[in-house]
Amino acid sequence: MIFNKQIVKARFISRPNRFQAYVNIDGVQLMIHVPNTGRCREILIPGATVILREENNPNRKTKYDLIAAYKGTRLINIDSQIPNRIVDEALKMNKISYFRDCKNVEREKTFGNSRFDFKLLDKDNKEYYLEVKGVTFEENGVARFPDAPTERGRKHLLELVQVKKSNIGAAVLFLIQMEGIKCFKPYDEIDKKFGEYLRYADKEGVKILAYDCFLGENFIILKDEIKVCL
Known part of the structure; x- marks a missing residue:
């Protein structure tokens, strides 16, 4: 972009x-x-x-x-409007390996009473719902989220679990808005419940993804998949 x-x-x-x-x-x-x-x-x-x-x-x-x-x-x-645009671009260019077989990308779609950033269909018409979180906090090469308590973020994780329990694909992608990152972790010291819910979502089969970005002063694009440490 x-x-x-x-x-x-x-x-x-x-x-x-x-x-x-x-x-x-x-x-x-x-x-x-x-x-x-x-x-x-x-x-x-x-x-x-x-x-x-x-x-x-x-x-x-x-x-x-x-x-x-x-x-x-x-x-x-730090532009909070950027992550969804970057992920949208990356999904359509098949740059996210987990969704490489998906042929259809839709923005802002609902499941039940929940609204998610993306809905995707793979080649077998299986549905996936994806929520994106922008990450700006880094310390010693480790990216963390959130940098402030987020009730909305916790709610999204529980909603993704409900999607998965309905036998539909569910994932959350943490877009790290910088490069040179070694791994991603939940920031438990800031929001302990978010970390607990993220680990619960992982155990329930929600896919947890993290990617960093290649960026300059006038551009930013999705770069590499980053290790998630829960």
Whole structure:
């Protein structure tokens, strides 16, 4: 995926709330939008180099979206709208081995009272439901999720178990929005229940997948499957 809109570098100043931040662009302080409700505390620190995407919408209060930041030399994408688009692209290009035989990819489909990011059909018309989670937290080469307690994430895992119990394929894919990752783990110290539910889902047959990304300041694509350590 290539970003067609203008990309600008800036210095991060502060984040007064989940959706807004202040940055410095060539000596000018601006308020910008943060398209990520996670904490990102280890990424968005004063003085960090951040990547902005220009949004030419006259109805917006802010001109830019903060889409990525450098954590040392590691670039991390934090745009929460990006993971599903990357996975959609990868599924249609048969880059995810577990779904390589799937011939049909649909977005935002329901099963019972639950809505999942993707519904897929394989060559034998077997259904699969897939939920995608974007991962931005990394420590010593280990990626973890979530970086803040997520009731919604726990609910999705239990719903995927119900899908599997209905003899339908179910999977969750953790898209690690950076590269150079050794393995993925649930972040038990942040959300113990999420880790418990993820291990329960695994035991019940829900497929747990993790992939990292190859990215630059104006592009991001799915890269390699990463080991999942539960």
